[in-house]
Amino acid sequence: MSKLQAPRGTRDLYPKDCAWRNFMLDAWRRVSIRNGFEEVDGPIFEHLDLYKIKSGDGIVSELFHFEDRGGRGLAIRPEFTPTLARMVAAKANALPRPIKWFCVPNLCRAERPQRGRLREFWQWNADLMGLEGATADAECIFTVVDLLQELGLEPSHVRMKISHRQTVRDILLKLGVPEEKLLGAFDLLDRRDKMEPEAFTEAASKLGMEPERVERFEQMCRFKYPCGELDQLREQTGISDLADLEQLDAQLQAFGIADWCEYDLGIVRGLAYYTGTVFEVHEASGALRAMAGGGRYDQLVELFGGPSIPAVGFGMGDVVLSEVLIDKGLMPEDVSPRPDVYLIAKSDAGAQAVTPLAAKLRLAGVHARYSYKATRNVGKLLKDAATARSRFALMLDDDATTGKAELKNMETGDQQMINIKDLQTLIAES
RNA sequence: GUGGCCAUAGCUCAGUUGGUUAGAGCACCUGGUUGUGAUCCAGGGGGUCGGGGGUUCGAGUCCCCUUGGCCACCCCA
Numbered sequence: 001m002s003k004l005q006a007p008r009g010t011r012d013l014y015p016k017d018c019a020w021r022n023f024m025l026d027a028w029r030r031v032s033i034r035n036g037f038e039e040v041d042g043p044i045f046e047h048l049d050l051y052k053i054k055s056g057d058g059i060v061s062e063l064f065h066f067e068d069r070g071g072r073g074l075a076i077r078p079e080f081t082p083t084l085a086r087m088v089a090a091k092a093n094a095l096p097r098p099i100k101w102f103c104v105p106n107l108c109r110a111e112r113p114q115r116g117r118l119r120e121f122w123q124w125n126a127d128l129m130g131l132e133g134a135t136a137d138a139e140c141i142f143t144v145v146d147l148l149q150e151l152g153l154e155p156s157h158v159r160m161k162i163s164h165r166q167t168v169r170d171i172l173l174k175l176g177v178p179e180e181k182l183l184g185a186f187d188l189l190d191r192r193d194k195m196e197p198e199a200f201t202e203a204a205s206k207l208g209m210e211p212e213r214v215e216r217f218e219q220m221c222r223f224k225y226p227c228g229e230l231d232q233l234r235e236q237t238g239i240s241d242l243a244d245l246e247q248l249d250a251q252l253q254a255f256g257i258a259d260w261c262e263y264d265l266g267i268v269r270g271l272a273y274y275t276g277t278v279f280e281v282h283e284a285s286g287a288l289r290a291m292a293g294g295g296r297y298d299q300l301v302e303l304f305g306g307p308s309i310p311a312v313g314f315g316m317g318d319v320v321l322s323e324v325l326i327d328k329g330l331m332p333e334d335v336s337p338r339p340d341v342y343l344i345a346k347s348d349a350g351a352q353a354v355t356p357l358a359a360k361l362r363l364a365g366v367h368a369r370y371s372y373k374a375t376r377n378v379g380k381l382l383k384d385a386a387t388a389r390s391r392f393a394l395m396l397d398d399d400a401t402t403g404k405a406e407l408k409n410m411e412t413g414d415q416q417m418i419n420i421k422d423l424q425t426l427i428a429e430s
Numbered sequence: 431g432u433g434g435c436c437a438u439a440g441c442u443c444a445g446u447u448g449g450u451u452a453g454a455g456c457a458c459c460u461g462g463u464u465g466u467g468a469u470c471c472a473g474g475g476g477g478u479c480g481g482g483g484g485u486u487c488g489a490g491u492c493c494c495c496u497u498g499g500c501c502a503c504c505c506c507a
Contacts, residue, residue, distance in 0.1 A: 005497075005498065006498095008497085008498065054507070058505095059507075061431085061505095062505075062507085079507045080507095082507085107507095109505095111504095112431080112505095113500090115500075117506080269506095273507090289506085293506095344466095346464095346465090373460080374460090374461085375460090375461070375462085376464080376465075377461095377463085377464085378464090378465055378466050378467090379465055379466060379469095381466090382467040383466095383467050383468090386467045387467090395466080406466095413466090413467085
């Protein structure tokens with residue numbers, strides 16, 4: 001029996017599930033396109049070595065990989081970024097700049113499934129390449145916020161948490177962390193919430209900070225600074241020059257999304273390749289894992305053999321996003337396509353008209369359904385129409401032979417005798 | 431990969447100290463009430479109790495293994 005089950009961490013998408021998945025993909029596409037991104041896609045498997053470039057050999061155990069008949073190592077894509085970098089690197093000189101691409105791939109990772117994490121999932125990626133500076137960073141952040149709003153989320157539901165590699169680096173140096181221990185300090189920042197306070201203090205001391213500075217470090221990385229109020233950050237860190245963050249701050253305000261954003265120096269993103277702005281979207285209470293994450297990674301394309309191209313981008317997975325929408329009561333009941341009209345036979349003569357009419361309507365682009373039941377029980381047939389969420393029901397009795405039938409608006413309950421030939425127009429007008 | 435909890439119908443569950451052909455509600459399917467999304471009536475499909483092995487005269491129930499789910503760690507591109 002176990003072999004007949006779907007593999008661990010995968011999902012079977014039944015009609016309602018599939019409709020919901022498409023609803024989300026549609027939102028991702030809609031928002032991407034109106035923010036000026038173009039859709040791209042690549043193969044669902046790549047050479048295994050491609051994934052080692054960015055993440056090292058250790059990544060292999062997290063991949064579903066296999067060999068082809070020639071013994072070449074291949075892997076199902078666990079992320080889209082290497083493919084993107086490869087595609088950009090291959091045509092770097094021919095592509096008009098800036099490059100603004102998005103993709104909504106399904107990805108597979110051989111990890112143990114748990115809340116918010118499955119082995120196959122969909123992930124929205126958008127990247128803006130060939131443009132330096134805070135405008136590009138802010139535009140990516142705006143695109144994410146646009147999507148959140150599109151799905152009905154509000155600033156009270158989720159937080160866009162932003163940090164900056166360079167800024168944090170400056171602060172750490174000022175606190176007395178030597179250059180060679182910076183990576184360890186970033187790691188400590190990342191793990192702060194999982195550690196006991198004593199362990200945190202001890203680890204911080206080992207980084208070379210005086211006790212008084214350890215305390216400041218702790219405060220600094222736990223505190224959240226509202227967007228538009230960088231003075232607080234200046235006071236707390238003792239650093240007056242926050243050039244990078246200042247520009248970003250101004251852009252976020254210009255985009256009108258300051259309400260959604262806050263600076264959180266604890267946002268690290270475990271990646272060596274982020275070079276500037278980093279950000280994550282979290283559910284407001286912080287209960288779930290990140291809904292989205294991204295940042296600037298100016299060396300990425302170069303890493304994959306292309307020219308040096310500045311880049312900023314993000315990814316958002318479907319799993320945590322769905323959890324948050326359910327949690328906030330924003331998951332629509334049913335987003336399946338609705339029939340325009342449901343044909344109901346009230347009499348045998350009416351039944352004769354159903355098939356030809358359905359065929360005619362469908363060829364004209366109308367979503368038309370009818371019952372396969374033999375019953376002439378109008379109540380039951382109307383219930384079927386309602387279950388199918390049809391907008392209209394057309395009830396055909398003996399009058400159908402003279403081209404007339406009763407059209408019922410399923411939402412208002414109104415019904416009227418119409419000429420069947422006018423049906424399409426009446427449906428289109430409502 | 432490590433550890434904890436869990437597993438009976440599509441869903442929510444019942445099933446006595448181990449004891450006949452494993453049940454209910456809802457959902458689903460068919461038909462009836464000559465009927466307009468309701469109510470009611472009649473009928474129906476569906477479970478090798480996640481899978482395998484063991485103990486026993488007898489296992490949904492006890493033991494072991496395994497698969498899957500949830501949770502925490504590792505990781506998080």
